[in-house]
Amino acid sequence: MNDTLRGILSWEFIASGIRVTTPILLAAMGALVAEMAGTPNIALEGIMLFSAFIGVLISGFTQSLFPAILAGIATGLVLAGILAYFALKLKTNIILAAIALNIFASGGTIFFLSALTGDKGSSASVNSLVIPDVTIPLIDKIPVLGDILSGHHVITYVAIAAVFLVQFMLYKTPLGLRIRAVGENPEAAESVGISVNRTRLIALLISGLLASLGGLFLSMGYVSWFARDMTAGRGWIALAAQALGGTSAYGVAGGSLLFGFTEAASYSLQFFNIPYELTQSLPFIITVGVMALYAWRRLKVYKKIDVL
């Protein structure tokens, strides 16, 4: 058991936990912004996947990072824009529209990958680039602290910044106030002159932007290629992390860390005869439990029983 503990507490483990958490964290921030506006974005999975794909593709063709990152982000914005157009303008049920986008991303990336490279499994034949790690000068020399703070991927730092930015945006800016108002009570928001559709569009675009960064991290950082369905449910896990974390960006970051670190731990725990299927399902069980608990508390607060 000592070995287990040592394995879990090693710096490599923490580094791998941070790596696994990064894409989940970004997508979960996206989930939070969209959820607060009352338009849950369950297309995060597909947005991440398509951005990961476009990032690899453009970096392979242009051999330069900047257009690749830009194109990846643009992909996220376009897909979120399509979702917003169908949900807000054409009154499609937002959940069904998002499921359609996920199907499109999963099959579409494979189709275009095969059409452009002849390979259906991965983009191994594309000579794509990776976004580099960052070494913070001076801090990286400090023992222990240097290992924790320095040497991560650029997007990991972006993700950490995103937590504070999202929290600030939601609770300290007029835009955040509008987003929360529209999510809480769209009719009331409309009556004081807030454009519900425009606010929701902005919230969905922000969530698409954040998710696209998570996707870029997967294919241009976590690994250096695109593989079919490489998001492997991270967009859905992000929704769970959001549900777990509630309405504050810090809470959601905590939820993302829980999922990221359990996944990282499940690999190490396998060596100690703890089946990784059980460790991996643990955060999902916790999420269901916590959601039930939230709901139960809310019920106790609002003693008044309404229709459903």
Add this chain to the structure above:
Amino acid sequence: MKKGQLFELYRTGIAIGIALLLGYLIVFFTSFPEGALSLGEKIAQAFSATNEAFKYFLLGPVIKWRGDAALFNDRGFIQWINETVPIMITGLAVAIVFSAKIFNIGAEGQLFIGAVGATFAAVHFPAIPVLHPILVIAVAMLCGAGWAVIPGVIKSRLKASELVTSLMMNYVAFFFGLFLIKTFIRDQTAGSLVSEKFQDTALLPLLNERYKWHIGILIAIGLTIFVWFLMKRTTWGYRVRLVGDNIHFAHFSGIKTPSVVFQAQVVSGAIAGMAGIIELMGYHGRFLWLVSPGYGWDGIIIATLARNNPLYVPIAALFLSYIRVGAKTMGRYTDIAPEIVAILQAAIILLVTAEAFLAKWKQRAIEKEATRGEMTLEGGEKA
């Protein structure tokens, strides 16, 4: 047929037409030849390549070509029907919850855990002919229903969103199910992770031995009639639909809405639970899924296409599996990836569910119907 329904039919047809056109254009551009040909020749070549590909896509499941002769493709036909079975069943399951406007997307996990639980029954239960497969399916239904109880309770008693909880349950079902198969019933002699073989008595009878056409389609049709009767001809079904139409009205009409919401999810779970095991009993003869098969998601597409009407579910399921088998056939004869079908599916769902798409047209149709109704009414009074 009422004008409203007719309109929905038109809209579905137009959505499918647009999706097919989109697919045609995508194939056209991806098969655009490179090299020193003139533009006209390139366009001509791309056209003929696209037409060839679409011939396989649209006709492949039922027709095969031997030289110039076009023959009935029995293998493709059987594959088409077999692939329809699981998604037709999940389509029915999803239609029930969606009728009550419950966004329970847990069919995927329910069918997975149902298949896992029933695998134990198929391997270990006493080998009594006829009774054995019935028991296996019953176990699958129980597992699926049991799995639906958790989000059902959380939704109906605690009033928390079923969307996320049912999604979480899918993951738990997947990991937990694989763990059970791996630990207790794994075939140690097989190279990959599969369960032990089902006993012969647990297998479904075959209609065609060579291509393994199993009787799953008959079960699915029977189930369709059952669900149609349940939803459209019983008070239970009426209550479920009323909760979906207007939950406040249902509540003030004295319906115990929480228990309706709960029951709808459990019944849907029991049906979804069967979807996986029927394919395993009919075709594979053992549990072999290392990734979730995705039929629960297909069920959402089908229920959407069928407007949650059980009678339209088989049509939607047949359509979906037809274009999939067609795409696979196309993939075999050309170098176009069959995944293109996902792009078409996405376009169809988006357009079919877009309420405002062609809504002006619908408005006009309804107005016309209303004015005509008034006129006949007036005419009737005068007479």
